[in-house]
Amino acid sequence: MRVGVLTGGGDCPGLNAVIRAVVRKGVQEYGYEFTGFRDGWRGPLQGRTVRLDIPAVRGILPRGGTMLGSSRTNPFKEPDGVRRILDNLSGEGVDALIVIGGEDTLGVAARLSREHGVRCVGVPKTIDNDLSATDYTFGFDTAVGIATEAIDRLHTTAESHMRVLVVEVMGRHAGWIALHSGLAGGANVILIPEQRFDVDQVCGWVESRFRASYAPIVVVAEGAMPRDGDLVLKNAAARDSFGHVRLSGVGEWLAGEIERRTGKEARTTVLGHIQRGGTPSAFDRWLATRFGLHAVSAVREGEFGMMVALRGTDVVRVPIASATERLKTVPVERYEEVKVFFG
Amino acid sequence: MRVGVLTGGGDCPGLNAVIRAVVRKGVQEYGYEFTGFRDGWRGPLQGRTVRLDIPAVRGILPRGGTMLGSSRTNPFKEPDGVRRILDNLSGEGVDALIVIGGEDTLGVAARLSREHGVRCVGVPKTIDNDLSATDYTFGFDTAVGIATEAIDRLHTTAESHMRVLVVEVMGRHAGWIALHSGLAGGANVILIPEQRFDVDQVCGWVESRFRASYAPIVVVAEGAMPRDGDLVLKNAAARDSFGHVRLSGVGEWLAGEIERRTGKEARTTVLGHIQRGGTPSAFDRWLATRFGLHAVSAVREGEFGMMVALRGTDVVRVPIASATERLKTVPVERYEEVKVFFG
Amino acid sequence: MRVGVLTGGGDCPGLNAVIRAVVRKGVQEYGYEFTGFRDGWRGPLQGRTVRLDIPAVRGILPRGGTMLGSSRTNPFKEPDGVRRILDNLSGEGVDALIVIGGEDTLGVAARLSREHGVRCVGVPKTIDNDLSATDYTFGFDTAVGIATEAIDRLHTTAESHMRVLVVEVMGRHAGWIALHSGLAGGANVILIPEQRFDVDQVCGWVESRFRASYAPIVVVAEGAMPRDGDLVLKNAAARDSFGHVRLSGVGEWLAGEIERRTGKEARTTVLGHIQRGGTPSAFDRWLATRFGLHAVSAVREGEFGMMVALRGTDVVRVPIASATERLKTVPVERYEEVKVFFG
Amino acid sequence: MRVGVLTGGGDCPGLNAVIRAVVRKGVQEYGYEFTGFRDGWRGPLQGRTVRLDIPAVRGILPRGGTMLGSSRTNPFKEPDGVRRILDNLSGEGVDALIVIGGEDTLGVAARLSREHGVRCVGVPKTIDNDLSATDYTFGFDTAVGIATEAIDRLHTTAESHMRVLVVEVMGRHAGWIALHSGLAGGANVILIPEQRFDVDQVCGWVESRFRASYAPIVVVAEGAMPRDGDLVLKNAAARDSFGHVRLSGVGEWLAGEIERRTGKEARTTVLGHIQRGGTPSAFDRWLATRFGLHAVSAVREGEFGMMVALRGTDVVRVPIASATERLKTVPVERYEEVKVFFG
Structure with a gap:
């Protein structure tokens, strides 16, 4: 054989x-x-x-x-x-x-x-x-572990400068990595592709965290979308001087929006390929x-x-x-369950 | 409330x-x-x-x-x-x-x-x-992760000196930590409390590993017992000069037996409390x-x-x-499943 | 007192x-x-x-x-x-x-x-x-350790897909983090702010690595610059649909150039804030x-x-x-010393 | 050539x-x-x-x-x-x-x-x-890193049970690993071969730590010796039922002494070979x-x-x-420097 x-x-x-x-x-x-x-x-x-x-x-x-x-x-x-x-x-x-x-x-x-x-x-x-x-x-467990460790590290940086840190993790269609690493890392907001997010609500959680004298960590799956968001992100594509297409990811976009709406400094970290290696x-x-x-x-x-x-x-x-029949996405009740930690 | x-x-x-x-x-x-x-x-x-x-x-x-x-x-x-x-x-x-x-x-x-x-x-x-x-x-997952990382580290030491390394992990009555970390760490022998072990068979696996020009790692749960072993380990207790009772753990005992029977150098590491902390x-x-x-x-x-x-x-x-009704021990078929990696 | x-x-x-x-x-x-x-x-x-x-x-x-x-x-x-x-x-x-x-x-x-x-x-x-x-x-040692671990992880991803992986690390004016983490991580190219780099030479090292049937890792300090590069990177700034200014970092720019010139897939990871936290x-x-x-x-x-x-x-x-008298930059002979590992 | x-x-x-x-x-x-x-x-x-x-x-x-x-x-x-x-x-x-x-x-x-x-x-x-x-x-840096991570882990276990944890690290003739890992791990007592220790003074530091409502970590190099200690440790050798010689290490011996003199529970972890592997x-x-x-x-x-x-x-x-002319041991002033953290 x-x-x-x-x-x-x-x-x-x-x-x-x-x-x-x-x-x-x-x-x-x-x-x-x-x-x-x-x-x-x-x-x-x-x-x-x-x-x-x-x-x-x-x-x-x-x-x-x-x-x-x-x-x-x-x-x-x-x-x-x-x-x-x-x-x-x-x-x-x-x-x-x-x-x-x-x-x-x-x-x-x-x-x-x-x-x-x-x-x-x-x-x-x-x-x-x-x-x-x-x-x-x-x-999956390895990716969640790497993302969680990164979030652990970002907390102290966020606190030292009282900044928002937005962490973009993998997950184009399903938010499992964001959900698990965000929960394990003690994130203050978690955004997943399964549920469109409202930027003003995100800003509300961010501000509530600052009011408690802590700095917020926002974990966002790469496939998460704002309400009415398709258009926005499509337009965010740009070409640099060599003609390479550059698409602002949702993390960078969101950090910009948070800064604009709350007046707080926000930074983005895109974990990228380190989540799948090693x-x-x-x-x-x-x-x-x-x-x-x-x-x-x-x-x-x-x-x-x-x-x-x-x-x-x-x-x-x-x-x-x-x-291959259907994608296993995060059920709405599983997402609702973790919202107690938002803000 | x-x-x-x-x-x-x-x-x-x-x-x-x-x-x-x-x-x-x-x-x-x-x-x-x-x-x-x-x-x-x-x-x-x-x-x-x-x-x-x-x-x-x-x-x-x-x-x-x-x-x-x-x-x-x-x-x-x-x-x-x-x-x-x-x-x-x-x-x-x-x-x-x-x-x-x-x-x-x-x-x-x-x-x-x-x-x-x-x-x-x-x-x-x-x-x-x-x-x-x-x-x-x-x-449990944390303990298995720590033990696996330790086993990873011990491989290169074992190879450099062509020695047997015996790693004693937690598990007084159930061998789950030994089974999972031994499998994840690529151990060549895994011994659990649920199955009495035969020292000569262990030595056989050890020698088979050396024949392949690699050095063996033996993972043993603290509660694992040799056949007819109760007596042996009870007698192994000794008192030091201050009257402190010292019980040789199974890991140290086993390393001694392997040395005696195979003529190969063997060393023991008892992971102890680092498995449950942090x-x-x-x-x-x-x-x-x-x-x-x-x-x-x-x-x-x-x-x-x-x-x-x-x-x-x-x-x-x-x-x-x-x-509290009954202990969840490692089923015999789960243990048999991993024996393909022994030796 | x-x-x-x-x-x-x-x-x-x-x-x-x-x-x-x-x-x-x-x-x-x-x-x-x-x-x-x-x-x-x-x-x-x-x-x-x-x-x-x-x-x-x-x-x-x-x-x-x-x-x-x-x-x-x-x-x-x-x-x-x-x-x-x-x-x-x-x-x-x-x-x-x-x-x-x-x-x-x-x-x-x-x-x-x-x-x-x-x-x-x-x-x-x-x-x-x-x-x-x-x-x-x-x-510094912490940052180098984090970057090295990331590079370790990226090697296996690069090999699996035979892609170039460009890792952008901190270092606006001095290349110490790039130099140390690149060396410790076994990078195939290391680019530092102290020495302008030639993109064609970088592509040469990349192709030499592929010829040895391995995939290249390129570590680039955020402040590294191509020859005649100021202009290039200044032009790469773009605005997204909300008017946020987006500046392509050197890592992303370089990955684009490598793809264009060698025809090999290239990906970028920007380590960012995780290097300074935790x-x-x-x-x-x-x-x-x-x-x-x-x-x-x-x-x-x-x-x-x-x-x-x-x-x-x-x-x-x-x-x-x-x-504050003068910046301690990487001396040219220290950089030359590690070039034996390029390609 | x-x-x-x-x-x-x-x-x-x-x-x-x-x-x-x-x-x-x-x-x-x-x-x-x-x-x-x-x-x-x-x-x-x-x-x-x-x-x-x-x-x-x-x-x-x-x-x-x-x-x-x-x-x-x-x-x-x-x-x-x-x-x-x-x-x-x-x-x-x-x-x-x-x-x-x-x-x-x-x-x-x-x-x-x-x-x-x-x-x-x-x-x-x-x-x-x-x-x-x-x-x-x-x-050396790797060994210190592994020992420090172990000490980090042991702190929470010590606190949870309000026990003394004695960690035995490598260092037969020189206390560098104990000194660096003990300092980096926030140990409350560090004992090195270069300076004989007084058990009562160790117990004093242990009790002072408990009075501050924290649990003490004692880091001891394998070659550290109590005053008048040669005799003690030589006598501590014992034979188990198979005639294997077992020498209580200084860590285990010290934990016994601390228990006996202070009435507090004490546990030992011997890091052993994991310090030199991986x-x-x-x-x-x-x-x-x-x-x-x-x-x-x-x-x-x-x-x-x-x-x-x-x-x-x-x-x-x-x-x-x-x-090979002379051993580089820890100078007395370097050891005195860290005593401010004892107790």
């Missing part, structure tokens, strides 16, 4: 831990051989492979990123893409494929499985934690490792078209398609 | 986060007043209180330990203990009590509630994660805060005799007594 | 450690009393004070920021500023002043001392490490504490007009004025 | 950074070839080598330990040791040797250089910072890298018998022999 492995989409702490667990268990317990495909779906598309055996996965558990590389390539959008994939899988002698990725990457797996009989097992990956089929995805947290290593172990068991048991998922403390199997 | 709050048993990162959430929500949403009792059940027993309002809980979210102090006092074992508690609660005008603690502390709450009608809501606390009614308890992880701040918010809601809704618990991503309520 | 204390300029990890050491030693060894002035020179200007005794400084050692607050107020630029300061110092019964700050704050102290006989002792503070009179200033490193706590101890000894010994400074492992005294 | 490299003695964060810098600069700037010797002096003694070129040193900068392995082998104590070393160096075609190690390892280099004309350049290494010829050695701090990466760069320059310039050393912010050269 030869099993292919690929990682697609944005990188995420824990990808290497999945790969290691898959290979360790596959080789030692089932005698499988493995083929690593490089750079997501581009690997099987172009026949680009990586050696994947036990020596190759030694020492990668604590390393961020993915030893296989990643890409956003979608074979359904490439000329003759599906046929080339089928040819390459068959040319490499690959009997089954473990696909580690988010909505897009798994969507391809679901379709290849359904339409072309490719024997796929999925492992869900999204740093934003927005896949509905699983309680958590690895990478060594995974213990929780993410644990989750990723268990996902890997269970994915290879699913291959063993012939559970193709399925994906591993976390339910409570158990790893279960669900149809890959269920990962 | 006046609500008493106390924290009992060993300290644990997240206790302050619970207290803060209880007070913020209780005061702001329900208009409650609070009385902090000092040092667990000793507080209501001796009428020792602490001011507990919004200014008092500012800034405590990221702080380890408990601002209320703690103890292992059990009023049922004190002369006239129950009557004194009832008198002091009534003297302070306390209408309900939020009790944050482990098996023993909550056991008192369950009994006071059942036998004397004290209106208690429980919040489960155990750094060992061994309460059966909840998926996780706060403090700032809580983001996960623990989040869990502890949500427990606090839901505990005060339970008071509001008159759900006395109940305790908050985590199920998946939801906070639910279960009878306090259920926390 | 009553001693005033103030902190001016940008906040910096270690300010609280200085304050604590000053007060502990002053009270316990010399029987001094202290007056804290709030918000830098604004404090004595407006007569705004803070209680400063041993209980007030308990627990502040590990806290970032400054319990006294800070500002950039310059009394020489305020109407009647000097007279108001002299009046307030005398009104508070302050016999001597310990002034903790950077070039501007200490410049005021030097002038008040020289021209008006105010008895000042200085403690140098600059997170950029650019004061010529001292080997190191506190805050708990100080052990080194900075040690340095700040020793500065504090020696500053109060200088007061005791009547060494006014002097400032503490680090020389090797000794704390020495130098004229305050010497702090 | 072929240059040999070896690392001897206890491992230390930064060894890999030295090796990487040596190889990068030697290959790129001088066209040198390198031979790595495995496990300290055992390598040239037994002719055991490791490939050492630019690909071999990629990615090792942030890794603790040493890729070359280490040992305490002393060729002068091995039969025919010197001749075998000379033969193997000549057999490998090695023209010069870069020796990275502490007192013992460098002592061998000094003697081989003086008595047998081996062309050696030294790089000083001691985690204890006790070499007199250099301001700092790499590894990724080096930014400071240590910087120092180790600069040591490596300057060591290979010394080879280039034919400065044999010399060792690199830090003086202020400069890397200088001193005779290797000067490293």
Whole structure:
């Protein structure tokens, strides 16, 4: 039995831990051989492979990123893409494929499985934690930890200068990172994509915090939007002297608005890529490792078209398609719950 | 409405986060007043209180330990203990009590509630994660993170000298910390209280690791026992020249055995109290805060005799007594699952 | 003897450690009393004070920021500023002043001392490490540590996507943070304000790194400039739809140029305020504490007009004025030394 | 030109950074070839080598330990040791040797250089910072950082239970780690090998801390001794039931004494090997890298018998022999300076 492995989409702490667990268990317990495909779906598309055996996965558990590389390539959008994939899988002698990725990457797996009989097992990956089929995805806990530590650091700077600090965190469509890190970091305002925000209300919370003689921290997901906000942010795009397009992010925009409306100094920090890099947290290593172990068991048991998922403390199997059905966004009651800490 | 709050048993990162959430929500949403009792059940027993309002809980979210102090006092074992508690609660005008603690502390709450009608809501606390009614308890993730970071550090030392490093972690009756940190840290052997270990098998894993030209890390819970081990460890107690009793822990004992049987150098590190101190992880701040918010809601809704618990991503309520019914130990299949990484 | 204390300029990890050491030693060894002035020179200007005794400084050692607050107020630029300061110092019964700050704050102290006989002792503070009179200033080691950890994290993200990652760190006039964190983080290009950079040469290093099958990290100080660059960056300013001025930083600009010239994807992370916030490193706590101890000894010994400074492992005294004479920039040979790691 | 490299003695964060810098600069700037010797002096003694070129040193900068392995082998104590070393160096075609190690390892280099004309350049290494010829050695800052973080964590545990916490840190002959981490961690007592301590005075500081309603942290170097203490600790050795010798460390002994004399609960944490493992701090990466760069320059310039050393912010050269002349211990005035924080 030869099993292919690929990682697609944005990188995420824990990808290497999945790969290691898959290979360790596959080789030692089932005698499988493995083929690593490089750079997501581009690997099987172009026949680009990586050696994947036990020596190759030694020492990668604590390393961020993915030893296989990643890409956003979608074979359904490439000329003759599906046929080339089928040819390459068959040319490499690959009997089954473990696909580690988010909505897009798994969507391809679901379709290849359904339409072309490719024997796929999925492992869900999204740093934003927005896949509905699983309680958590690895990478999320690491990102929340990094953002929380940054917020911890910003408190003392804010207090020393009695300034507003706006922290923009990841989360284009779902506010989980903002919600968790904002709560854990003791933020005074948390803004998420699921709920349009009212700038005047934000300013009210900011001013209430100053009245208590403390300086406010505002955590804002990159996808959060003011009421009537689409227009505003679209217009904020500008070109610099070289013609590079620059889009003011919501964090910078909001800091400007707060300054304008409250007269208080405000500064922005955009955490950016440091949220998705580096060594995974213990929780993410644990989750990723268990996902890997269970994915290879699913291959063993012939559970193709399925994906591993976390339910409570158990790893279960669900149809890959269920990962992509709908986004898991922050429910309104969960957001309301934390408003007691605003202001 | 006046609500008493106390924290009992060993300290644990997240206790302050619970207290803060209880007070913020209780005061702001329900208009409650609070009385902090000092040092667990000793507080209501001796009428020792602490001011507990919004200014008092500012800034405590990221702080380890408990601002209320703690103890292992059990009023049922004190002369006239129950009557004194009832008198002091009534003297302070306390209408309900939020009790944050482990098996023993909550056991008192369950009994006071059942036998004397004290209106208690429980919040489960155990750094060992061994309460059966909840998926996780706060403090556990922090402890696992600290232990994992220590194991990460020990790998390079072990490799440089090609030595065995034995790491003794917390866990007297349950091996959760050993299991999670050992897995996350890439340990080559993990030993837990739930499964007696065979020293020769441990030596076999150690030697197999050396054969692969790596140095082994052995993670052992403080409560792990060799087969026929009770006797051994009891005898290992010794007295120093001042008559202090010194009990060799299992880690040190095991390192000695490995040296003797394999001829390889072995060293022990006992992580000890650093596992339970200091700032809580983001996960623990989040869990502890949500427990606090839901505990005060339970008071509001008159759900006395109940305790908050985590199920998946939801906070639910279960009878306090259920926390103390049985220990949540590591199931044998969960332990077997990780053995693929041994050796 | 009553001693005033103030902190001016940008906040910096270690300010609280200085304050604590000053007060502990002053009270316990010399029987001094202290007056804290709030918000830098604004404090004595407006007569705004803070209680400063041993209980007030308990627990502040590990806290970032400054319990006294800070500002950039310059009394020489305020109407009647000097007279108001002299009046307030005398009104508070302050016999001597310990002034903790950077070039501007200490410049005021030097002038008040020289021209008006105010008895000042200085403690140098600059997170950029650019004061010529001292080997190191506190805050710098913390900033370098945070930047290095961020660079560590970015490596795996860069590798996974084979992208260029540009990291913009602090350093408007001196490249110390870029130099140290770039070296410690294993950056492939380091750009500092002291040496104009050639974009084509940067692209050459970037491409050389890709040829070795690794992804490049470019660390750039915020004040670094391309050859003929002033013009470029001035033009890059833009206004968003609300009229906020947005200046593309050098990091974002450079990433754009690299993309344009090499055809490789490039991303920017601007570390910003997280570099100056939060708990100080052990080194900075040690340095700040020793500065504090020696500053109060200088007061005791009547060494006014002097400032503490680090020389090797000794704390020495130098004229305050010497702090402001010239900027300590990165010498060209120190920069050349690290170029062996470029590319 | 072929240059040999070896690392001897206890491992230390930064060894890999030295090796990487040596190889990068030697290959790129001088066209040198390198031979790595495995496990300290055992390598040239037994002719055991490791490939050492630019690909071999990629990615090792942030890794603790040493890729070359280490040992305490002393060729002068091995039969025919010197001749075998000379033969193997000549057999490998090695023209010069870069020796990275502490007192013992460098002592061998000094003697081989003086008595047998081996062309050696030294790089000083001691985690204890006790070499007199250099301001700092790499590894020390990392160890102090780890110990400080542990002390930070222990404060909240101590407070929650109002217990004494005794932390035993490294330092057999010199108290630098205890002094720096104790000061940075806000310890209430610091005990170092250079100054015998009086247990009653320690108990006095402990009780004074409790009177201020705080719980004391006592940091003790492993080599600290009570007055008349040799006898006491020698007697404290015991044998467990398997005949393993167990020596109570000074930390555990002291906690017992404090309990006995003050009646307060006391607990001990022995930090042990986690102080010397894992990724080096930014400071240590910087120092180790600069040591490596300057060591290979010394080879280039034919400065044999010399060792690199830090003086202020400069890397200088001193005779290797000067490293081993006398131990750099904590001067009494430096220790007196910090006593203001005791109690």
